[in-house]
Amino acid sequence: MTLKSILPILDWGSRYDRYALTRDIVAAVVVTVMLIPQSLAYALLAGLPPEIGLYASILPLVAYAVFGTSSALAVGPVAVVSLMSAAAIGSIVAQGSADYVSASVMLALMSGVILLAMGLFRLGFIANFLSHPVISGFITASAIIIATSQLGGLLGIEAAGHTMPQLLMSLANNIATVNWHTAAVGGASLALLVWMRFGLKNLLLRFGLSASAAAIATRVGPILVIVLAMAWSVALGLGSQGVALVAHVPQGLPVPSLPSLDLDILRQLFVPALIISVVGFVESVSVAQTLAAKRRERIVPNQELIALGASNIASAIGGGYSVTGGFARSVVNFDAGAATPAAGAFTAVGIALATLFLAPFLAVLPKATLAATILVAVMTLVDFSSLKRTWVYSRADFAAVVVSLAGTLLLGVEIGIVLGVATSTLVFLYRSSVPHAAIVGQVPGTEHYRNIKRHQVETVPGIVSIRVDESLYFANARYLEDLIVNQVMSSPGITDVVLMCSAVNAIDMSALESLEAIAQRLHDMGVCLHVSEVKGPVMDKLQRTSLPRHLDGIHLSQHQAMCTIMAGRQSG
Template sequence: MLRKYFPILTWGATYNRDTLTNDLIAAVIVTIMLIPQSLAYALLAGLPAEVGLYASIAPLLLYALLGTSRALAVGPVAVASLMTAAAVGQLAAQGTPEYLGAAIALAFLSGLMLLGMGFLRLGFLASFLSHPVISGFITASGIIIAASQLKHILGVKAEGHNLLELLTSILGRLGEINLPTLVIGAAATAFLFWARKGLKGYLKKRGYTDKMAGILARTGPVAAVAVTTFLTWAFGLSDWGVRIVGEVPQGLPMPTLPPLDLDLWSKIAVPALLITVVGYVETISVAQTLAAKRRQRIDPDQELIALGGANVSSALSGGFPVTGGFARSVVNFDAGAETPAAGAFTAVGMALATLFLTPLLYFLPQATLAATIIVAVLSLVDLGALKHTWSFSRPDFAAMAATILVTLASGVENGIVAGVALSIFLHLYRTSRPHVAIVGQVPGTEHFRNVERHAVITAPDVVTIRVDESLYFPNARFLEDTVYAQVASNKALGHVVLMFPAVNDVDASALESLEAINERLTDSGVTLHLSEVKGPVMDRLKRSHLLDDLTGRVFLTQYDAMKALAPELTARTLAACRRDTLRTAG
């Protein structure tokens, strides 16, 4: 039980010097990457810069203790930061104690929800968010985040919770652009894009190894921060209107409690739930992808507990909601992290940064942090997925497109709610019209296939309907209509066989439909039979009156059914093909 809830007892038992070395190297690389990111995501969430640092210490320690992924890097991420700003921005003004208190409460409540879901083993609930919905939401969020940072690049004031509001606000203030800020922001953005795409190749041409070039390329944001901070200080650019981070409190975060305000908690309950679900889906996707590469496994329910503990610890140390970051986790993985201890070492590095580096951040331009955010989030935008989804599944495309459009037009909360609602609606619609097929015998075999796809033999007085989905309340009436249509179109029909090889469940509504079909076919002089019923479904049917009232029989296989109902035709179909085969062989 202890090993289940504290995975550190498992991997810690085999920890050695080589593992320590690899984890330390990975921690140094991730720390260098995380320092500018944590500052930038605090800015995105509308919080003081130090809050990003605080959210990058305790959560990493808790995840190292409770997490099952060996490479996941927990901390502030773009989407959760945007959702935090959207939720808290409706309750208080940025820069006020009430705003910070609401963000802390949001992290605490989200952590409690994650812990509750983990102890109740509700990890499966995340499956209700389909991949197209998540992909559409992240794409739209990336566009909104990038648009929201343009004001920092241009040096103007702009407000808005959706793309239209942001762009309208920015366009109305183009005459107020601060030129030094624009130069810094544009140069930093261009450099970071080049560092992401071309710096590694440039360094390899200069003789660096592939690994070393990759490590140095990831320090691009730190280089941008250092250079622009120095230039702002050296040339006094803050006097020219360049907005800077300003004083960042030096020292470790002090323990704090979230506001115990029930009215506040009720207002942030829905946003906390959305952050919980979206954060968990993103976390579990990254963790499973990286675990598969090393043939490792993770425990989804324990990940809920680990992520919940990380968020509670973030709140208690003055931070905001955190989750598993894709880019950081990939860097952590590529850098050679072998255990969650790498995250704990990263936390130590972030703690040292809060103790000794914060005075150096005073002249850091907000435009540089905005450039860091823009470059990071645009990698999440995947409009090409719309084309692929359209060609594969129109309903999934509809869910994805609706999520993108609603998020862009109405904000992140409405976007994710719309996507989930549409996904559930489309699922109910699809399953309300399950695939059914009239099947016949493949000559020379005991197999049965769709009459519309294969050359098969059917008996004139027997129709076999293969049901390719579980039966429950949305599709029960559809099955009735299908059976009655077959009976009405064939006056010679004497037997109906419902073939259930793909039916995994039958609920009470579907049971009533089967009973109604049996009664109506009896009145029409037609016998109802079942074939290839799975064991669990048969167990459930035995607890009802259907099998007692069934006018026909339950057959183990469809071949048994046809051998009993049309024996001569079935035997002749099987034998004829065998004679042709023997004649050809002879």
């Protein structure tokens, strides 16, 4: 671990030049304009005052610029993590209270410490347990929950809860209290945002803009919607019509400070913080890797853990909440030409300036416009196509998608993801506990041995050769015992069993002891046990055990095993 590997800024910083500076500043301006409405909106989604979203878009970006390995990743508040933060905090503190804000800040701090620890202790493999089907089901379900919750904000009615049944019940109960002014400004914002996302791009392309310029323009468009909504709000005096406005936003920046530690809340937030950390990391690193490959750059996952950890700790110190790398804004950052992580630091300066100078104007912004911003942002996260693809490919993976999707929708984000991980793990263990196995015979005229059910092969009476296509370990050790002993029991006259290990990548202690038990049981029946084609690393380990003494033969190849057994018969 060199200083340069912990502080990538020392590497790219030493080569920084005017050319990179120009590119980074241009990208920073674009990302800043895109990030302002998103920061405000996601903070509302997290149940927080909107300015907390801006705070979460300042120091974390500087921290990532110092520690991150991706030149394009843009960190800050994102939709799914905001929802998870709201679900975690909402279950222990009442929303709207000062405790709610400080618990959110504490959650970011814990998440930061967890990520940092995972990076320093090389625990990034924990993220491997989040399989793609689980993430896919979880993200789709989260997006549906977010969209449903924002319907309330769009119509000016309350939508309480963090699961679909709660949200739908709440919407149904309050549907009569729709504020039509809110619905009008919300609906108009939504329509304009949708048009910007889908219609504007084509228009700009027709006007001769390049594809990437058009993509950038559609991404910064939402700031225009914010400005129009503010104008509408002032012109019609929406505040006196019962429309929820952002209202008072404190001026100036918060003084950096450490959140006060409450041990009880700390304990309750540990599991949520762990889950948020892992989900945030998985999403962020996959964006970073996709973009890095386009420039033949290298992402170091363990360093990314450190960088995201530092970003979250910085967020907590600066009065923000949980952050991670965002997909859309990173793509915009990349397309706008960001050359180094410095682009993020410049974005931080932009957001800080915006916080200082925009605050007075934001008071008149209808919250419904922010709800529309969230709705449009999460629409693209809903992906049912993976359900179909997974169904076609594998019922086991399909089960994992469905459990995480349904679990998240019905029982909430934390339970949903835990159930998904449990399902994918159990399904994997179950499948490897009943491995594919084949009786093999010789392909005539060759030294090849193949499945007797798939090929025309020859077998020798009294000798049965079994190939197991799986590593041997505790989950299939007993299956192996049953398989071999039953094979011998069901065909009288067997004198030799050959276990062909060409597909066995590992043998654990349970399987080793099962093999000894199998050898012993076969001996009790007067049958010999041989193994063939054991791989080098596996054989190295077996040599240290007493198994070779229990076996009647260890043969380099299956053909050699057959020849040796038949030679022994003739001489015997």
